[in-house]
Amino acid sequence: MTVTTMSTTGVEVGTGTLPIIPDASAVAPRDARALSKVFFEELAVLEEGTHAYQYARNTLIEMNASLVRYAAGRFRHRGDEMEDIVQVGMIGLIKAIDRFELAREVEFTTFAVPYIVGEIKRFFRDTSWAVHVPRRLQEARVELAKATEELSTRLGRMPTVAELAELMSLTEEEVTEARLASNAYNSSSLDAALNGEGEDGEVSLADRIGSEDPAMELVEDFHALAPLIAGLDERDRQIIHLRFVEELTQSQIGELLGCSQMHVSRLLARTMKRLRAGLLETG
Incomplete structure:
Protein backbone atom coordinates (compact mmCIF):
# COMPACT_ATOMS: atom_id res chain seq x y z
CA MET A 1 0.00 0.00 0.00
CA THR A 2 1.40 3.39 -0.92
CA VAL A 3 0.86 6.94 0.23
CA THR A 4 -1.95 8.53 -1.75
CA THR A 5 -2.02 11.98 -0.25
CA MET A 6 0.29 14.06 1.91
CA SER A 7 -0.83 17.31 3.46
CA THR A 8 -0.06 19.47 6.44
CA THR A 9 -2.69 17.64 8.42
CA GLY A 10 -1.67 14.09 7.86
CA VAL A 11 -0.65 11.20 5.65
CA GLU A 12 -3.60 9.46 4.07
CA VAL A 13 -2.95 5.72 4.22
CA GLY A 14 -4.83 2.49 4.76
CA THR A 15 -8.24 3.00 6.21
CA GLY A 16 -7.61 6.43 7.73
CA THR A 17 -5.27 9.38 7.96
CA LEU A 18 -2.14 9.46 10.13
CA PRO A 19 -1.29 12.86 11.56
CA ILE A 20 2.06 14.37 10.66
CA ILE A 21 4.04 14.85 13.87
CA PRO A 22 7.03 17.18 13.31
CA ASP A 23 8.81 16.06 16.50
CA ALA A 24 7.45 12.72 17.70
CA SER A 25 10.03 12.53 20.51
CA ALA A 26 8.43 15.60 22.11
CA VAL A 27 5.00 13.98 22.44
CA ALA A 28 3.97 13.61 26.09
CA PRO A 29 3.70 9.99 27.35
CA ARG A 30 -0.05 10.33 27.92
CA ASP A 31 -0.63 11.56 24.35
CA ALA A 32 1.80 8.94 23.02
CA ARG A 33 -0.37 6.14 24.38
CA ALA A 34 -3.43 7.37 22.47
CA LEU A 35 -1.53 8.18 19.28
CA SER A 36 0.28 4.85 19.36
CA LYS A 37 -3.02 3.00 19.08
CA VAL A 38 -3.87 4.98 15.95
CA PHE A 39 -0.49 4.31 14.39
CA PHE A 40 -0.62 0.59 15.25
CA GLU A 41 -4.04 0.31 13.59
CA GLU A 42 -2.59 1.68 10.35
CA LEU A 43 0.68 -0.21 10.65
CA ALA A 44 -1.28 -3.48 10.66
CA VAL A 45 -2.71 -2.81 7.19
CA LEU A 46 0.24 -1.05 5.55
CA GLU A 47 2.61 -2.82 3.20
CA GLU A 48 6.04 -3.24 4.72
CA GLY A 49 8.73 -1.25 2.92
CA THR A 50 6.48 1.56 1.77
CA HIS A 51 6.99 5.19 2.74
CA ALA A 52 3.81 5.16 4.81
CA TYR A 53 4.88 2.02 6.69
CA GLN A 54 8.29 3.51 7.52
CA TYR A 55 6.67 6.77 8.65
CA ALA A 56 4.27 4.95 11.00
CA ARG A 57 6.97 2.68 12.40
CA ASN A 58 9.55 5.43 12.91
CA THR A 59 6.98 7.68 14.56
CA LEU A 60 6.03 4.88 16.98
CA ILE A 61 9.70 4.45 17.88
CA GLU A 62 10.23 8.16 18.53
CA MET A 63 6.99 8.59 20.47
CA ASN A 64 7.77 5.71 22.80
CA ALA A 65 11.47 6.42 23.35
CA SER A 66 10.56 7.71 26.81
CA LEU A 67 9.77 4.10 27.78
CA VAL A 68 13.41 3.22 27.07
CA ARG A 69 14.73 6.10 29.17
CA TYR A 70 12.41 5.07 32.00
CA ALA A 71 13.56 1.43 31.90
CA ALA A 72 17.22 2.39 31.51
CA GLY A 73 17.02 4.48 34.67
CA ARG A 74 16.77 1.26 36.69
CA PHE A 75 20.32 0.39 35.67
CA ARG A 76 22.13 3.63 36.50
CA HIS A 77 24.05 1.93 39.32
CA ARG A 78 25.74 -0.47 36.91
CA GLY A 79 28.41 2.09 36.05
CA ASP A 80 27.99 1.79 32.28
CA GLU A 81 27.41 4.83 30.08
CA MET A 82 23.70 5.65 30.19
CA GLU A 83 23.76 6.40 26.45
CA ASP A 84 24.92 2.83 25.76
CA ILE A 85 22.13 1.42 27.91
CA VAL A 86 19.52 3.56 26.14
CA GLN A 87 20.79 2.44 22.72
CA VAL A 88 20.46 -1.19 23.74
CA GLY A 89 17.00 -0.52 25.16
CA MET A 90 15.94 0.98 21.82
CA ILE A 91 16.58 -2.39 20.22
CA GLY A 92 14.09 -3.90 22.67
CA LEU A 93 11.56 -1.16 21.85
CA ILE A 94 11.87 -1.82 18.11
CA LYS A 95 11.36 -5.56 18.67
CA ALA A 96 8.25 -4.81 20.73
CA ILE A 97 6.82 -2.54 18.01
CA ASP A 98 7.41 -5.15 15.32
CA ARG A 99 5.72 -7.87 17.39
CA PHE A 100 2.84 -5.94 18.98
CA GLU A 101 -0.72 -6.68 17.93
CA LEU A 102 -3.78 -4.68 18.99
CA ALA A 103 -5.71 -7.96 19.18
CA ARG A 104 -3.74 -8.75 22.35
CA GLU A 105 -5.96 -6.23 24.16
CA VAL A 106 -3.06 -5.07 26.29
CA GLU A 107 -1.48 -1.63 26.57
CA PHE A 108 1.60 -1.25 24.41
CA THR A 109 3.58 0.08 27.38
CA THR A 110 2.83 -3.11 29.33
CA PHE A 111 3.91 -5.18 26.35
CA ALA A 112 7.05 -3.19 25.52
CA VAL A 113 8.76 -2.73 28.90
CA PRO A 114 9.66 -6.44 29.34
CA TYR A 115 11.22 -6.41 25.87
CA ILE A 116 13.27 -3.31 26.69
CA VAL A 117 14.41 -4.55 30.11
CA GLY A 118 15.17 -8.00 28.70
CA GLU A 119 17.40 -6.54 25.99
CA ILE A 120 19.30 -4.43 28.55
CA LYS A 121 19.80 -7.42 30.86
CA ARG A 122 21.01 -9.51 27.93
CA PHE A 123 23.52 -6.76 27.15
CA PHE A 124 24.88 -6.91 30.69
CA ARG A 125 25.05 -10.72 30.64
CA ASP A 126 26.98 -10.77 27.39
CA THR A 127 29.36 -7.86 27.97
CA SER A 128 29.83 -7.31 31.71
CA TRP A 129 31.70 -10.54 32.49
CA ALA A 130 35.47 -10.19 32.47
CA VAL A 131 35.74 -13.84 31.43
CA HIS A 132 33.02 -15.52 29.41
CA VAL A 133 31.19 -18.26 31.30
CA PRO A 134 28.17 -20.36 30.25
CA ARG A 135 24.77 -18.66 30.42
CA ARG A 136 23.51 -21.09 33.08
CA LEU A 137 26.36 -20.04 35.40
CA GLN A 138 25.71 -16.36 34.72
CA GLU A 139 22.10 -16.86 35.78
CA ALA A 140 23.15 -19.03 38.73
CA ARG A 141 25.36 -16.19 39.99
CA VAL A 142 22.34 -13.88 40.24
CA GLU A 143 20.29 -16.52 42.06
CA LEU A 144 23.24 -17.25 44.35
CA ALA A 145 23.49 -13.59 45.32
CA LYS A 146 19.78 -13.45 46.14
CA ALA A 147 19.89 -16.68 48.14
CA THR A 148 22.98 -15.57 50.06
CA GLU A 149 21.36 -12.26 51.00
CA GLU A 150 18.12 -13.95 52.07
CA LEU A 151 19.81 -16.58 54.24
CA SER A 152 22.28 -14.10 55.73
CA THR A 153 19.37 -11.95 56.89
CA ARG A 154 17.44 -14.94 58.19
CA LEU A 155 20.35 -16.70 59.94
CA GLY A 156 22.40 -13.70 61.03
CA ARG A 157 25.53 -15.24 59.49
CA MET A 158 26.93 -16.32 56.15
CA PRO A 159 25.10 -19.45 54.93
CA THR A 160 26.90 -22.69 54.24
CA VAL A 161 27.06 -24.32 50.83
CA ALA A 162 24.60 -26.98 51.98
CA GLU A 163 22.08 -24.34 53.12
CA LEU A 164 22.39 -22.46 49.82
CA ALA A 165 21.99 -25.68 47.85
CA GLU A 166 18.77 -26.53 49.71
CA LEU A 167 17.26 -23.08 49.15
CA MET A 168 18.24 -22.93 45.47
CA SER A 169 17.25 -26.58 44.79
CA LEU A 170 20.74 -27.30 43.49
CA THR A 171 23.47 -29.72 44.42
CA GLU A 172 26.37 -28.53 46.56
CA GLU A 173 28.67 -29.03 43.56
CA GLU A 174 26.51 -26.69 41.45
CA VAL A 175 26.56 -24.01 44.17
CA THR A 176 30.35 -24.26 44.41
CA GLU A 177 30.60 -23.99 40.63
CA ALA A 178 28.41 -20.86 40.65
CA ARG A 179 30.63 -19.32 43.34
CA LEU A 180 33.74 -19.97 41.28
CA ALA A 181 32.07 -18.51 38.18
CA SER A 182 31.30 -15.32 40.11
CA ASN A 183 35.02 -14.67 40.27
CA ALA A 184 34.97 -14.11 36.50
CA TYR A 185 32.49 -11.22 36.73
CA ASN A 186 35.06 -8.56 37.60
CA SER A 187 38.73 -8.26 36.79
CA SER A 188 41.49 -5.95 37.98
CA SER A 189 44.43 -4.56 36.10
CA LEU A 190 47.85 -5.88 37.13
CA ASP A 191 48.87 -2.22 37.32
CA ALA A 192 46.14 -1.45 39.85
CA ALA A 193 47.58 0.36 42.86
CA LEU A 194 47.36 -1.11 46.36
CA ASN A 195 47.55 1.81 48.74
CA GLY A 196 49.31 1.72 52.08
CA GLU A 197 51.91 -0.87 51.18
CA GLY A 198 55.52 -0.65 50.14
CA GLU A 199 58.23 1.82 51.04
CA ASP A 200 56.67 4.63 49.04
CA GLY A 201 53.17 3.79 50.27
CA GLU A 202 51.96 2.28 47.01
CA VAL A 203 52.62 -0.93 45.09
CA SER A 204 50.86 -2.48 42.10
CA LEU A 205 48.89 -5.70 42.08
CA ALA A 206 51.57 -7.27 39.90
CA ASP A 207 54.09 -6.70 42.72
CA ARG A 208 52.03 -9.00 44.96
CA ILE A 209 51.76 -11.88 42.48
CA GLY A 210 54.37 -14.56 42.94
CA SER A 211 56.37 -15.95 40.06
CA GLU A 212 56.95 -19.58 39.17
CA ASP A 213 60.00 -21.03 40.92
CA PRO A 214 62.12 -22.86 38.32
CA ALA A 215 63.67 -24.94 41.12
CA MET A 216 60.34 -26.77 41.51
CA GLU A 217 60.99 -28.62 38.27
Whole structure:
Protein backbone atom coordinates (compact mmCIF):
# COMPACT_ATOMS: atom_id res chain seq x y z
CA MET A 1 0.00 0.00 0.00
CA THR A 2 1.40 3.39 -0.92
CA VAL A 3 0.86 6.94 0.23
CA THR A 4 -1.95 8.53 -1.75
CA THR A 5 -2.02 11.98 -0.25
CA MET A 6 0.29 14.06 1.91
CA SER A 7 -0.83 17.31 3.46
CA THR A 8 -0.06 19.47 6.44
CA THR A 9 -2.69 17.64 8.42
CA GLY A 10 -1.67 14.09 7.86
CA VAL A 11 -0.65 11.20 5.65
CA GLU A 12 -3.60 9.46 4.07
CA VAL A 13 -2.95 5.72 4.22
CA GLY A 14 -4.83 2.49 4.76
CA THR A 15 -8.24 3.00 6.21
CA GLY A 16 -7.61 6.43 7.73
CA THR A 17 -5.27 9.38 7.96
CA LEU A 18 -2.14 9.46 10.13
CA PRO A 19 -1.29 12.86 11.56
CA ILE A 20 2.06 14.37 10.66
CA ILE A 21 4.04 14.85 13.87
CA PRO A 22 7.03 17.18 13.31
CA ASP A 23 8.81 16.06 16.50
CA ALA A 24 7.45 12.72 17.70
CA SER A 25 10.03 12.53 20.51
CA ALA A 26 8.43 15.60 22.11
CA VAL A 27 5.00 13.98 22.44
CA ALA A 28 3.97 13.61 26.09
CA PRO A 29 3.70 9.99 27.35
CA ARG A 30 -0.05 10.33 27.92
CA ASP A 31 -0.63 11.56 24.35
CA ALA A 32 1.80 8.94 23.02
CA ARG A 33 -0.37 6.14 24.38
CA ALA A 34 -3.43 7.37 22.47
CA LEU A 35 -1.53 8.18 19.28
CA SER A 36 0.28 4.85 19.36
CA LYS A 37 -3.02 3.00 19.08
CA VAL A 38 -3.87 4.98 15.95
CA PHE A 39 -0.49 4.31 14.39
CA PHE A 40 -0.62 0.59 15.25
CA GLU A 41 -4.04 0.31 13.59
CA GLU A 42 -2.59 1.68 10.35
CA LEU A 43 0.68 -0.21 10.65
CA ALA A 44 -1.28 -3.48 10.66
CA VAL A 45 -2.71 -2.81 7.19
CA LEU A 46 0.24 -1.05 5.55
CA GLU A 47 2.61 -2.82 3.20
CA GLU A 48 6.04 -3.24 4.72
CA GLY A 49 8.73 -1.25 2.92
CA THR A 50 6.48 1.56 1.77
CA HIS A 51 6.99 5.19 2.74
CA ALA A 52 3.81 5.16 4.81
CA TYR A 53 4.88 2.02 6.69
CA GLN A 54 8.29 3.51 7.52
CA TYR A 55 6.67 6.77 8.65
CA ALA A 56 4.27 4.95 11.00
CA ARG A 57 6.97 2.68 12.40
CA ASN A 58 9.55 5.43 12.91
CA THR A 59 6.98 7.68 14.56
CA LEU A 60 6.03 4.88 16.98
CA ILE A 61 9.70 4.45 17.88
CA GLU A 62 10.23 8.16 18.53
CA MET A 63 6.99 8.59 20.47
CA ASN A 64 7.77 5.71 22.80
CA ALA A 65 11.47 6.42 23.35
CA SER A 66 10.56 7.71 26.81
CA LEU A 67 9.77 4.10 27.78
CA VAL A 68 13.41 3.22 27.07
CA ARG A 69 14.73 6.10 29.17
CA TYR A 70 12.41 5.07 32.00
CA ALA A 71 13.56 1.43 31.90
CA ALA A 72 17.22 2.39 31.51
CA GLY A 73 17.02 4.48 34.67
CA ARG A 74 16.77 1.26 36.69
CA PHE A 75 20.32 0.39 35.67
CA ARG A 76 22.13 3.63 36.50
CA HIS A 77 24.05 1.93 39.32
CA ARG A 78 25.74 -0.47 36.91
CA GLY A 79 28.41 2.09 36.05
CA ASP A 80 27.99 1.79 32.28
CA GLU A 81 27.41 4.83 30.08
CA MET A 82 23.70 5.65 30.19
CA GLU A 83 23.76 6.40 26.45
CA ASP A 84 24.92 2.83 25.76
CA ILE A 85 22.13 1.42 27.91
CA VAL A 86 19.52 3.56 26.14
CA GLN A 87 20.79 2.44 22.72
CA VAL A 88 20.46 -1.19 23.74
CA GLY A 89 17.00 -0.52 25.16
CA MET A 90 15.94 0.98 21.82
CA ILE A 91 16.58 -2.39 20.22
CA GLY A 92 14.09 -3.90 22.67
CA LEU A 93 11.56 -1.16 21.85
CA ILE A 94 11.87 -1.82 18.11
CA LYS A 95 11.36 -5.56 18.67
CA ALA A 96 8.25 -4.81 20.73
CA ILE A 97 6.82 -2.54 18.01
CA ASP A 98 7.41 -5.15 15.32
CA ARG A 99 5.72 -7.87 17.39
CA PHE A 100 2.84 -5.94 18.98
CA GLU A 101 -0.72 -6.68 17.93
CA LEU A 102 -3.78 -4.68 18.99
CA ALA A 103 -5.71 -7.96 19.18
CA ARG A 104 -3.74 -8.75 22.35
CA GLU A 105 -5.96 -6.23 24.16
CA VAL A 106 -3.06 -5.07 26.29
CA GLU A 107 -1.48 -1.63 26.57
CA PHE A 108 1.60 -1.25 24.41
CA THR A 109 3.58 0.08 27.38
CA THR A 110 2.83 -3.11 29.33
CA PHE A 111 3.91 -5.18 26.35
CA ALA A 112 7.05 -3.19 25.52
CA VAL A 113 8.76 -2.73 28.90
CA PRO A 114 9.66 -6.44 29.34
CA TYR A 115 11.22 -6.41 25.87
CA ILE A 116 13.27 -3.31 26.69
CA VAL A 117 14.41 -4.55 30.11
CA GLY A 118 15.17 -8.00 28.70
CA GLU A 119 17.40 -6.54 25.99
CA ILE A 120 19.30 -4.43 28.55
CA LYS A 121 19.80 -7.42 30.86
CA ARG A 122 21.01 -9.51 27.93
CA PHE A 123 23.52 -6.76 27.15
CA PHE A 124 24.88 -6.91 30.69
CA ARG A 125 25.05 -10.72 30.64
CA ASP A 126 26.98 -10.77 27.39
CA THR A 127 29.36 -7.86 27.97
CA SER A 128 29.83 -7.31 31.71
CA TRP A 129 31.70 -10.54 32.49
CA ALA A 130 35.47 -10.19 32.47
CA VAL A 131 35.74 -13.84 31.43
CA HIS A 132 33.02 -15.52 29.41
CA VAL A 133 31.19 -18.26 31.30
CA PRO A 134 28.17 -20.36 30.25
CA ARG A 135 24.77 -18.66 30.42
CA ARG A 136 23.51 -21.09 33.08
CA LEU A 137 26.36 -20.04 35.40
CA GLN A 138 25.71 -16.36 34.72
CA GLU A 139 22.10 -16.86 35.78
CA ALA A 140 23.15 -19.03 38.73
CA ARG A 141 25.36 -16.19 39.99
CA VAL A 142 22.34 -13.88 40.24
CA GLU A 143 20.29 -16.52 42.06
CA LEU A 144 23.24 -17.25 44.35
CA ALA A 145 23.49 -13.59 45.32
CA LYS A 146 19.78 -13.45 46.14
CA ALA A 147 19.89 -16.68 48.14
CA THR A 148 22.98 -15.57 50.06
CA GLU A 149 21.36 -12.26 51.00
CA GLU A 150 18.12 -13.95 52.07
CA LEU A 151 19.81 -16.58 54.24
CA SER A 152 22.28 -14.10 55.73
CA THR A 153 19.37 -11.95 56.89
CA ARG A 154 17.44 -14.94 58.19
CA LEU A 155 20.35 -16.70 59.94
CA GLY A 156 22.40 -13.70 61.03
CA ARG A 157 25.53 -15.24 59.49
CA MET A 158 26.93 -16.32 56.15
CA PRO A 159 25.10 -19.45 54.93
CA THR A 160 26.90 -22.69 54.24
CA VAL A 161 27.06 -24.32 50.83
CA ALA A 162 24.60 -26.98 51.98
CA GLU A 163 22.08 -24.34 53.12
CA LEU A 164 22.39 -22.46 49.82
CA ALA A 165 21.99 -25.68 47.85
CA GLU A 166 18.77 -26.53 49.71
CA LEU A 167 17.26 -23.08 49.15
CA MET A 168 18.24 -22.93 45.47
CA SER A 169 17.25 -26.58 44.79
CA LEU A 170 20.74 -27.30 43.49
CA THR A 171 23.47 -29.72 44.42
CA GLU A 172 26.37 -28.53 46.56
CA GLU A 173 28.67 -29.03 43.56
CA GLU A 174 26.51 -26.69 41.45
CA VAL A 175 26.56 -24.01 44.17
CA THR A 176 30.35 -24.26 44.41
CA GLU A 177 30.60 -23.99 40.63
CA ALA A 178 28.41 -20.86 40.65
CA ARG A 179 30.63 -19.32 43.34
CA LEU A 180 33.74 -19.97 41.28
CA ALA A 181 32.07 -18.51 38.18
CA SER A 182 31.30 -15.32 40.11
CA ASN A 183 35.02 -14.67 40.27
CA ALA A 184 34.97 -14.11 36.50
CA TYR A 185 32.49 -11.22 36.73
CA ASN A 186 35.06 -8.56 37.60
CA SER A 187 38.73 -8.26 36.79
CA SER A 188 41.49 -5.95 37.98
CA SER A 189 44.43 -4.56 36.10
CA LEU A 190 47.85 -5.88 37.13
CA ASP A 191 48.87 -2.22 37.32
CA ALA A 192 46.14 -1.45 39.85
CA ALA A 193 47.58 0.36 42.86
CA LEU A 194 47.36 -1.11 46.36
CA ASN A 195 47.55 1.81 48.74
CA GLY A 196 49.31 1.72 52.08
CA GLU A 197 51.91 -0.87 51.18
CA GLY A 198 55.52 -0.65 50.14
CA GLU A 199 58.23 1.82 51.04
CA ASP A 200 56.67 4.63 49.04
CA GLY A 201 53.17 3.79 50.27
CA GLU A 202 51.96 2.28 47.01
CA VAL A 203 52.62 -0.93 45.09
CA SER A 204 50.86 -2.48 42.10
CA LEU A 205 48.89 -5.70 42.08
CA ALA A 206 51.57 -7.27 39.90
CA ASP A 207 54.09 -6.70 42.72
CA ARG A 208 52.03 -9.00 44.96
CA ILE A 209 51.76 -11.88 42.48
CA GLY A 210 54.37 -14.56 42.94
CA SER A 211 56.37 -15.95 40.06
CA GLU A 212 56.95 -19.58 39.17
CA ASP A 213 60.00 -21.03 40.92
CA PRO A 214 62.12 -22.86 38.32
CA ALA A 215 63.67 -24.94 41.12
CA MET A 216 60.34 -26.77 41.51
CA GLU A 217 60.99 -28.62 38.27
CA LEU A 218 64.44 -29.58 39.54
CA VAL A 219 62.88 -31.12 42.64
CA GLU A 220 60.73 -33.36 40.45
CA ASP A 221 63.72 -34.26 38.27
CA PHE A 222 65.89 -35.09 41.28
CA HIS A 223 63.13 -37.23 42.75
CA ALA A 224 62.83 -39.20 39.51
CA LEU A 225 66.61 -39.48 39.03
CA ALA A 226 67.45 -40.68 42.54
CA PRO A 227 66.56 -44.37 42.06
CA LEU A 228 68.14 -44.38 38.59
CA ILE A 229 71.46 -43.00 39.88
CA ALA A 230 71.36 -45.47 42.78
CA GLY A 231 71.22 -48.26 40.19
CA LEU A 232 74.53 -47.19 38.57
CA ASP A 233 77.83 -48.83 39.49
CA GLU A 234 80.30 -47.02 41.76
CA ARG A 235 82.48 -45.63 38.97
CA ASP A 236 79.57 -44.19 36.97
CA ARG A 237 78.12 -42.56 40.09
CA GLN A 238 81.55 -41.06 40.86
CA ILE A 239 81.88 -39.63 37.35
CA ILE A 240 78.37 -38.10 37.57
CA HIS A 241 79.27 -36.55 40.95
CA LEU A 242 82.62 -35.14 39.73
CA ARG A 243 81.08 -33.71 36.55
CA PHE A 244 77.81 -32.25 37.75
CA VAL A 245 78.37 -31.66 41.49
CA GLU A 246 82.09 -30.84 41.66
CA GLU A 247 81.82 -29.36 38.14
CA LEU A 248 85.20 -30.75 37.02
CA THR A 249 86.16 -30.96 33.36
CA GLN A 250 86.44 -34.29 31.60
CA SER A 251 90.24 -33.91 31.53
CA GLN A 252 90.35 -33.31 35.30
CA ILE A 253 88.12 -36.36 35.89
CA GLY A 254 90.40 -38.45 33.69
CA GLU A 255 93.45 -37.43 35.73
CA LEU A 256 91.70 -38.41 38.98
CA LEU A 257 90.55 -41.77 37.61
CA GLY A 258 93.73 -42.51 35.64
CA CYS A 259 92.12 -42.63 32.20
CA SER A 260 91.93 -40.45 29.11
CA GLN A 261 89.53 -37.57 28.58
CA MET A 262 88.06 -39.48 25.59
CA HIS A 263 87.30 -42.49 27.78
CA VAL A 264 85.58 -40.26 30.36
CA SER A 265 83.52 -38.71 27.54
CA ARG A 266 82.36 -42.16 26.35
CA LEU A 267 81.48 -43.22 29.91
CA LEU A 268 79.50 -40.01 30.48
CA ALA A 269 77.61 -40.38 27.18
CA ARG A 270 76.71 -44.00 27.99
CA THR A 271 75.56 -43.11 31.51
CA MET A 272 73.51 -40.11 30.36
CA LYS A 273 71.82 -42.24 27.69
CA ARG A 274 70.89 -44.79 30.34
CA LEU A 275 69.51 -42.15 32.70
CA ARG A 276 67.55 -40.47 29.90
CA ALA A 277 65.96 -43.76 28.90
CA GLY A 278 65.05 -44.42 32.53
CA LEU A 279 63.36 -41.01 32.86
CA LEU A 280 61.34 -41.60 29.69
CA GLU A 281 60.12 -44.93 30.99
CA THR A 282 59.19 -43.33 34.32
CA GLY A 283 57.32 -40.53 32.53
